[in-house]
Amino acid sequence: MTDRIVVLGAGYAGLGAAKRAAARLRRGDAQVTLVNARDHFVERVRLHQLAAGQRLPDLPLARLLEGSGVELVVAEVTGLDLQARVVRLDAAPYSLSYDVLVYALGSGADMEAVPGIREHASTLAAPDQAARLRSRVGDSGSVAVVGGGLTGIEAATELAERYPRLTIRLISGGRIGDGLTEPARRHLHRAFHRLGLTVDEHAAVTAIGADGVLLNDGRELPAETVVWAAGFRVPELAAQAGLATDEHGRMLVDPALRSLSHPEVFGIGDAAAAHTPGGASRMSCQTGLPMGLQAGDRVADLLRGRQLRPARIRYVWQNVSLGRHDGVTQFTRADGSPLGSALLTGRASARFKEAITRGTVWAMRHPGPYRPAA
Numbered sequence: 001m002t003d004r005i006v007v008l009g010a011g012y013a014g015l016g017a018a019k020r021a022a023a024r025l026r027r028g029d030a031q032v033t034l035v036n037a038r039d040h041f042v043e044r045v046r047l048h049q050l051a052a053g054q055r056l057p058d059l060p061l062a063r064l065l066e067g068s069g070v071e072l073v074v075a076e077v078t079g080l081d082l083q084a085r086v087v088r089l090d091a092a093p094y095s096l097s098y099d100v101l102v103y104a105l106g107s108g109a110d111m112e113a114v115p116g117i118r119e120h121a122s123t124l125a126a127p128d129q130a131a132r133l134r135s136r137v138g139d140s141g142s143v144a145v146v147g148g149g150l151t152g153i154e155a156a157t158e159l160a161e162r163y164p165r166l167t168i169r170l171i172s173g174g175r176i177g178d179g180l181t182e183p184a185r186r187h188l189h190r191a192f193h194r195l196g197l198t199v200d201e202h203a204a205v206t207a208i209g210a211d212g213v214l215l216n217d218g219r220e221l222p223a224e225t226v227v228w229a230a231g232f233r234v235p236e237l238a239a240q241a242g243l244a245t246d247e248h249g250r251m252l253v254d255p256a257l258r259s260l261s262h263p264e265v266f267g268i269g270d271a272a273a274a275h276t277p278g279g280a281s282r283m284s285c286q287t288g289l290p291m292g293l294q295a296g297d298r299v300a301d302l303l304r305g306r307q308l309r310p311a312r313i314r315y316v317w318q319n320v321s322l323g324r325h326d327g328v329t330q331f332t333r334a335d336g337s338p339l340g341s342a343l344l345t346g347r348a349s350a351r352f353k354e355a356i357t358r359g360t361v362w363a364m365r366h367p368g369p370y371r372p373a374a
């Protein structure tokens with residue numbers, strides 16, 4: 001009998017899992033089906049570049065899957081029946097039965113975090129959103145980017161570099177680049193100054209309106225365009241189906257990435273909270289890709305009756321671009337804490353990040369030789 005493996009989501013995690021499982025199993029023994037809402041792979045880590053008017057590499061999933069034996073189904077997943085082991089879809093074949101399911105539906109912008117995001121803000125979590133932002137910003141005008149994490153920093157600096165006549169402010173409820181060392185944060189602020197950004201730290205946005213943002217201290221900051229980059233949220237499908245999830249709806253998984261409630265389901269990428277030395281995995285490509293490849297291995301081990309080893313999910317760096325020619329790479333311990341003064345800045349960091357981003361797509365094409373950091 002042929003085992004049916006269905007992987008939901010062809011992001012960094014799901015694409016890696018599908019290809020690795022297919023590579024480890026004989027075609028007659030197993031059929032791997034990958035379901036994704038789009039027929040292209042989205043390099044989410046480059047979406048701020050798309051928003052700033054750059055062209056991104058064209059990556060059709062069919063080409064990335066060539067020769068792998070993985071069958072691609074382009075459809076939206078609308079529901080899961082865990083009892084019957086069936087996935088429901090909005091397009092042909094409308095349903096898929098599975099023996100093993102890999103849940104990798106990623107995350108999207110948190111549209112409910114404060115009032116007004118849906119009506120008035122632009123977001124960056126998906127290519128259509130980034131393209132809309134690109135069409136909104138012109139050569140001049142004012143933009144407020146909300147979010148002092150890596151996505152907000154990358155978006156604000158990319159826009160500032162591309163459109164020097166734009167007035168851009170970066171607003172954060174806490175410190176910008178929290179978690180980085182002081183030398184790394186100093187470099188960020190030097191770049192903000194060079195690019196002419198106004199920076200508001202410890203300024204929590206409580207609402208977004210048609211003309212700007214409202215802060216918790218009552219101040220109103222005007223902006224023609226507001227970019228919400230302050231939070232991501234996972235799809236509700238896992239929790240709705242009855243999979244064990246945490247309070248954010250992320251799948252709870254054991255050390256081998258299997259659902260705590262349904263061991264025939266693996267959870268990976270942003271949509272799952274996996275064990276790392278620093279606690280639950282952060283939403284990142286850095287954890288998503290190793291989770292995917294290791295889930296693919298464990299699916300193969302499960303079907304061959306082997307014992308499943310714990311996955312090794314480790315952090316290596318925090319890598320933030322500041323436009324195309326500057327950046328900060330903070331090397332970290334396995335738990336994500338900064339590794340002393342191990343830091344790359346400027347062009348060296350920008351080149352390093354570009355190499356890593358390209359290397360990630362290379363690993364998607366060739367998921368065989370890649371091994372996650374020990």
Ligand SMILES: Cc1cc2nc3c(=O)[nH]c(=O)nc-3n(C[C@H](O)[C@H](O)[C@H](O)COP(=O)(O)OP(=O)(O)OC[C@H]3O[C@@H](n4cnc5c(N)ncnc54)[C@H](O)[C@@H]3O)c2cc1C
Pocket residue numbers: 008009010011012013014035036037038042044045046047048075076077078104105106107124125126150151154235268269270271283284285286287288319320
């Ligand atoms: C602008 C930006 C910059 C970033 N920069 C970095 C960075 O520098 N470093 C880093 O580590 N991380 C970065 N991230 C985060 C990183 O992109 C995510 O953590 C990563 O994409 C998660 O991978 P994933 O496979 O879990 O999910 P995704 O990449 O989101 O893939 C999920 C897939 O599932 C599909 N899908 C979702 N719902 C459905 C459905 N119902 N039916 C069918 N298909 C569905 C989606 O279309 C998508 O293809 C950045 C994110 C953004 C937005």
